[in-house]
Amino acid sequence: MEIYLDPSDRRGVARSIYDQIREAIESGVLAEGDPLPPSRELAGELGGSRHTVTAAYGLLVAGGYLAGRAGGGTAVCRTAADRRSADRRSVLRPVEIESAPPTASPPPPGGVDLRGGQPDRALFPTDEWRRCAAAALHRPLPGYGEPAGFASLRDVLAGWIGRSRGVIVDADQIIVTSGAQEAVHLVVRAMLRPGDPIAVEDPGYPPVRLLFEAIGLRVVAVPVDGEGIVVDQIPADVKVVYTTPSHQSPSGVTMSLARRRALLAFADRHDAAIIEDDYDSEFRHTDRPLEPLHRLDRSGRVAYVGTFSKTLSPSLRLGFVALPEPLVDAVSAWRQLFSVQPSALGQLTLHRFIERGHLDQHLRRVRRIYRTRHEIVRQFVADGVDAGALLPGPENHAGLHLATVLPTDVSEDAIRDEARRRGMAISSFAECCVRPDRPNGLLIGFGMAGADVLERALPDLRRILERA
């Protein structure tokens, strides 16, 4: 590296040498083990005194940047990353939270991603979205808008959920949110105080359970059977139940009509609210959807949550909640306090995207693609059951993953580790369960793996299962 000295630099020569070498280490220009020129040589090059260079090296040694080498001379002894993290040390201690759900790590480069949940990035309707965003920018962006979201967007959302799910609400009952996660958060903020009990499904969707725990709610994990959440096991003092009836996350169970009625009756009996997370019902592959709880509800107890994380992209952070009328003001007030509103550009683009029919068009296209993938994985599971490598589990009709049940003596972890060694990342029930008597199984996602990839990877997974 070159060192430059500026005669007018008031730091002095030693300090200037020190700063330049330190910056080179911190920026990665000099790496751990790189030798520095002998002090005499550097002094000669700079036309300065050896004593000055030695003083600068001494400071760098004291700061932990340089160290003497066994055979003589001086070398870099810390990586830039080490140094930066040391500089960022602080005495502050945050309140501990378990924030990131323990999800399977991504596959190695070139591997196969069979983790559940995310749509195929290659299917995002980039051209239409770009055109809608450009059109939204024809006018100057608005200033702070309504915390509930832009009225024009709420209008088309009300129309869209009416058409697609039979959820009939006025536009002013809709709050636009940053995904389903924020929608759920806002509803519980409006309904509960720290310490209040809330029921979640077990197995269930970890980010929501962890959110409830992080904000001090008393989370009650209620088992799920072949008909959905076991209503008889919801404690009577629970005031909010969070549930995923269309496609239970992660087991895939569709809540039966009888169970839907039982849950609504529970809510009526105990004056409770229900958060219905309808996160992926747009992808219904093999049967007809049942009526949402919201549609069956006669007492206005259901907050219906939707998201564009599955249909478009989770990175848009766009979702919504259709609220019972008495919650609208409270939820808007929390919304204002948290973050005012989601990005205006995202909202205006989504408005145009739906209004111009692009969402319907996009869904028609991707449904065909995901249905093919769903069928490949469904067949894989059926063959696994026939061969005795898997146990019969709940029918999975919807969404972007299928849940499979493993024989009790087969370890999820062992299968996952072996799959990883063979370049496949896969999720399991372990990540989604609270109670020890949990199901043992894998969640095979097909959102991020195309049909050709599945056809190549699943035989490999079958061999791993058969050997187990």
Ligand SMILES: Cc1ncc(COP(=O)(O)O)c(C=O)c1O
């Ligand atoms: C049950 C459930 N709800 C919601 C979501 C999406 O959440 P968000 O809209 O916050 O991205 C997911 C995504 O995996 C999910 O599994």
